[in-house]
Amino acid sequence: MEEITLDQVPRKTRDLYEKAMSALERGNTGYALDMLKQVIKVEPGFFLARKNLRVAQAKILMAKKPSALTHQLSSLKGMFTLMGAQGKLKKNPQAALDDAEKLLAMDPFNFSFLKFFTQAAAAADLPEVAVQTLEVVRPYFLKNVAFLRLLASLYLETNQPGNARDCYAAVVELLPNDQEAIKNLKDAAALDTMKVGGWDDTKSDFRSKLKDKKEAILLEQQAKSVKGEADIDSLIEMRLKDIEREPQNMNFHRALADLYVRAERFDDALAALDNAVKSMGRSDPQIERTASQIKVRQFDVAIAAAKEAGDDAQAESLTRDKEEFVFNDAFEMVKRYPNDLHFRYELGFQYYLREKHTEAIEEFQIAQRNPQRRTRALYYLALCFTKKGQLDIAFEQLEKAASELNIMDETKKDVVYQMGLLAEQMGRDADALNFFKEIYAVDIRYQDIAQRIEAAYQKKSSGS
Numbered sequence: 001m002e003e004i005t006l007d008q009v010p011r012k013t014r015d016l017y018e019k020a021m022s023a024l025e026r027g028n029t030g031y032a033l034d035m036l037k038q039v040i041k042v043e044p045g046f047f048l049a050r051k052n053l054r055v056a057q058a059k060i061l062m063a064k065k066p067s068a069l070t071h072q073l074s075s076l077k078g079m080f081t082l083m084g085a086q087g088k089l090k091k092n093p094q095a096a097l098d099d100a101e102k103l104l105a106m107d108p109f110n111f112s113f114l115k116f117f118t119q120a121a122a123a124a125d126l127p128e129v130a131v132q133t134l135e136v137v138r139p140y141f142l143k144n145v146a147f148l149r150l151l152a153s154l155y156l157e158t159n160q161p162g163n164a165r166d167c168y169a170a171v172v173e174l175l176p177n178d179q180e181a182i183k184n185l186k187d188a189a190a191l192d193t194m195k196v197g198g199w200d201d202t203k204s205d206f207r208s209k210l211k212d213k214k215e216a217i218l219l220e221q222q223a224k225s226v227k228g229e230a231d232i233d234s235l236i237e238m239r240l241k242d243i244e245r246e247p248q249n250m251n252f253h254r255a256l257a258d259l260y261v262r263a264e265r266f267d268d269a270l271a272a273l274d275n276a277v278k279s280m281g282r283s284d285p286q287i288e289r290t291a292s293q294i295k296v297r298q299f300d301v302a303i304a305a306a307k308e309a310g311d312d313a314q315a316e317s318l319t320r321d322k323e324e325f326v327f328n329d330a331f332e333m334v335k336r337y338p339n340d341l342h343f344r345y346e347l348g349f350q351y352y353l354r355e356k357h358t359e360a361i362e363e364f365q366i367a368q369r370n371p372q373r374r375t376r377a378l379y380y381l382a383l384c385f386t387k388k389g390q391l392d393i394a395f396e397q398l399e400k401a402a403s404e405l406n407i408m409d410e411t412k413k414d415v416v417y418q419m420g421l422l423a424e425q426m427g428r429d430a431d432a433l434n435f436f437k438e439i440y441a442v443d444i445r446y447q448d449i450a451q452r453i454e455a456a457y458q459k460k461s462s463g464s
Contacts, residue, residue, distance in 0.1 A: 004043055004045040004046045004047075005048070005368070005369070006046075006048060006400060009043055009046055010043075013039055013042050013043055013046075016035055016038060016039055017035075017036070017039045017046070017049055019035060020032045020033075020035035020036045020039065020049075020052075021052065021403075023035065024052070024056060029056055029059075029060055032056060033053065033056055033057070033105070036049055036052060036053040036056070037053065037101070040053065040101070041098075044094070044097075044124070044126065045126075047128060047129060047132055048403065048404065050129055050132060050133070051132050051136065051404070052403065054104070054108060054132070054133050054136040054137070055136055055406075057104060057105060057108040058108050058109070058136055058137055058140075061107065061108055061109060062140075066107075066109055070107065070109075071107060071109065071110045071111070074106045074107035074110050074113070075110060075112055075113075077106060078102075078103045078106050078107070078110070078113065081099055081102055081103055082099075082103060082112070082113070082116060084099065085099030085100060085103070085116065085120065086116070089119060089120060089123050090123070093120060093123035093124040093125075094124050096119075096120040096123060096124070097117075097120040097121060097123075097124045097126070099120075100113070100116055100117040100120040100121075101117075103116065103117070104117055104133070108133075108136075108137055109137055109140050109141075111141075111144070111146065111147060114133070114134065114137065114147075114150075115150065117130060117133060118130040118133075118134070118150065118154060121133075122157075127154060127157050127158050128158055130154055131151070131154045131155065131158055131160070134147070134150065134151045134154065135151075135406070136406070138151065142170070143174060145171050145174055145175060148167045148168075148170050148171050148174075149167070149168075149171060149184075151167050152164040152167035152168050152171075152184065152188065155167065156188065156191070161188050161189075161191035161192035162192040164188040164191075164192075165185060165188040165189045165192050168181060168184045168185035168188050169185055171184070171185070172185050232259055232262060232263045233263075235259055236256065236259050236260070236263075239252055239255050239256040239259060240256065243256065243275075247279045248279050248280065250276060250280070250287075253272055253273065253275065253276035253279065254273075254276070254290070256269075256272045257269040257270075257272040257273050257276075257290070257294070260272060261294055261297065264301060266294055266295070266297065266298040266301075269294050270291055270294055270295070273287050273290060273291045273294075274291075283336070285333070285336075285337050285340055285343070288333065288336075289333075292329050292333075295325060295329075296322065296325070296326065299318060299319075299321065299322035299325065300322075302318050303315050303318045303319055303322070306318060326350065327350045327354070330343065330346045330347040330349075330350045331347060331350075333346070333347070334347045334363075341366065341367050341369055341370035341373060342367075342370065342372075342373065344363050344364075344366045344367040344370075345363070345364070345367035345370065345373045345376070345377055347363045348360045348361075348362075348363030348364040348367055348377070348380065349380065351363060352364075352380055352383065352384060355387070357384040357385075357387045357388055358384075358388075360380065360384050361381060361384045361385070364377040364378075364380050364381045364384070365377075365381065368381070374401075374404070375401045375404055375405055375411055375412075375415070376411060378397045378398070378400050378401035378415075379397070379398070379401055379411070379414060379415055379418065381394075381397040382394040382395070382397040382398045382401075382415075382418060382422075383418070385397065386418075386422065391422055391425055391426055392426075394422055395419065395422050395423075395426070398415050398416075398418055398419045398422070399419075401415045402415050402416060402419065408438070408439070408442045408443075413439050413442075413443060413446050416435050416438050416439055417435070417436070417439055417446070417447060417449070419435045420432045420433075420435035420436045420439075420452075423435060433453075433456050436449055436452050436453055436456075437453065440453045
């Protein structure tokens, strides 16, 4: 099932959701939970509502300091509900998922309930909801191997091999001699590298992907082992022979291009990628992206050379040419691949840098559908609306982003900091201080946060 964002939720349901969130902020958790359940029943694909429901349930139980006995008692209490729900799993997955929600309302940290919830979510074509739920409760299961393996398998099912790798790494840390855990970690790491490099072909099975990746790793290791120009030239000759033997093997084409880049033979590298596209008989966004990166690298080398020669005018001219290329390239990529949300985000960022805020907003609004780029897209949407003087709309984007970030990482610091700045501009000084304090509590060195907090406390102590 496709995720429904807050902007896509019907007005009536959105109003109910916003009332629920207001109730949560006021501490009226029971009322909020009831409303969130209604929202989910109407819009099962509204994942954000499910996430906030789970967060609220977890907070309530954590405040009671749950123990093993707590979970034993909840298992007894929910036994008949669980048995009934299991009978609905194949015939009526949505009804089974509704029952699973009831079980988690009893005890969101009961592992048996969580396992069944993942089964029901999968049966209802909502594996992302299962991932979201396990992510919320994960801090409670940091040393639970069964939980970590369950979450890892869900990450793989939802094409998040990097997160699966992290889970398996935690398992290996807990069970350093477990061969299955070690193999799972290696496999997930290989799949993650393929995904990041754009080498994952959804038509290939796991074994073919793994074989392809092992070959790519071997080629990369060979490239890293070069000690001089003679070694690079030798490997280039080897790759050319490999390509002659297997012209459709993309690993050889990529390896050849990488070797040319190492030798700073950028035109040859671009020609190698062009030959790869011709061998496939179709365009490939990942190869085009790599070609763009090579061209940027080519500019960087030329700019560095100009600076080293003391030719600042040439360096500045090349820098302008590079910036123009990056913008035009982003524009053309969106033109060729309008459904690639990564390219949409990149073009939005280029518009933002050029202060074309209306155009940037259009791209970021589309790019936010990409789960990997969503919170950053919301952040830049806020910056664009701020530049246009639409502070209330800007603040709404930041609230959405903050609600979807559980950890105070760099992205959330940026989001919360901007919320503080906007609150100041809107005359909400007390709110602004609270936002700044959130960051100050975890990172005193972030931007000017220390000075802002110290100034606020000095102002308070002086009574002004």
